[in-house]
Amino acid sequence: MSEEDKKKTDTVSEDGNLRSGVLYIGVDLGTSRTAVSASNGVRESVLTAVGYPKDIVSRKLFAGRNVLFGEEAINKRTSLNFHQPLARGVIKDDDVEKKAAEDIIRHALGVARSRKGDLIYVVIGAPAQASMDNKRLIIESVRELADSIIICSEPFAVAYGLDRLDEALVIDIGAGTIDLCRMHGTMPDAEDQITLDKAGDHIDWTLFESIKAAHPEAQFTIQMIKEIKEHFSSLEDVIDPIKVTLPVNGRPTEFDITKEMKEACATIVKPMVHALNRLIATFDPEFQALLRNNVLLGGGGSLIPGLDRVLERAIDELGGGRVKKVAEPLYAGANGALKIAHDMPEEYWERLS
Secondary structure: OOHHHHHHHOEEOOOOOEEOOEEEEEEEOOOOEEEEEEOOOOEEEEEOOEEEEOOHHHHHHOOOOOOEEHHHHHHOHHHEEEEOOOHHHOOOOOHHHHHHHHHHHHHHHHOOOOOOOOEEEEEEEEOOOOOHHHHHHHHHHHOOOOOEEEEEEHHHHHHHHOOOOEEEEEEEEOOOOEEEEEEEOOOOOHHHEEEEOOOHHHHHHHHHHHHHHHOOOOOOOHHHHHHHHHHHOOOOOOOOOOEEEEEEOOEEEEEEOHHHHHHHHHOOHHHHHHHHHHHHHOOOHHHHHHHHOOEEEEOHHHHOOOHHHHHHHHHHOOOOOOEEEOOOOOOHHHHHHHHHHHHOOHHHOEEOO
């Protein structure tokens, strides 16, 4: 083993001692995209999608592979039994969906490229109010692949990675859920966290239904709408007209969806403001102003242009405050989970082997 390879999995513990042969992995387990950061320098993301060949023809098409992941699964989904197993941020209590969730979690850990003999310590970020059943399913998914695990809330992982552990309010905007967590110098309790189920996917379906109502002749799928949203979403006060091409009876036709897009994006704002107000109003009144002035946005949804300013204007009505987007929102959760993995003493880990 070369000295360079050895350093990839040798990490320094909290007390300064070298732990040899340990690979720490941070995972942000998302409905749409799962991000991975590891102590060997690997940092990758994969679309949270799984597909299984439908029949002997599709199996031949995929050279005998039994499962496809991520973008490849999405692009080839007409030949597959296709699953997005973390819809609304939870694993359904269904054998098929549980199998798909296990496969995508194992695939995510696989991209960390551990070496034979490594001890695997993994921290997985999950929705702030994930049920005990869902946490159990996550643990069972990695039992054969990891030696120890910690499950934490996604917004807590974001805050930890940014060293914003005191008087901050973190909002992690994903596809399935929006998770809010107030930080006040200790591990957050249940009352410090709120999970909303109207998130990125809700925008997609709202936009889908709005375009369908306004242009019933247009032909499109929810996947097409998701891609349009990711390219054109905006809450800016003034935006250029949003014109997209959709088929009508097989003929490409241009449609203006500016109004539909802004209205769809706006549907997540009111629930977020209500949750923000609740977390601020139930906090120690001496420190409420600090929370209002330290609102951090992370997750893929934070990339919607203008969202930070819309939320800031809404907070003005609650007494004023500041909203800031985090750097690298797509990896902030995984980076934070990795930092947690490095810092947590042994008593915080659940042993799997």
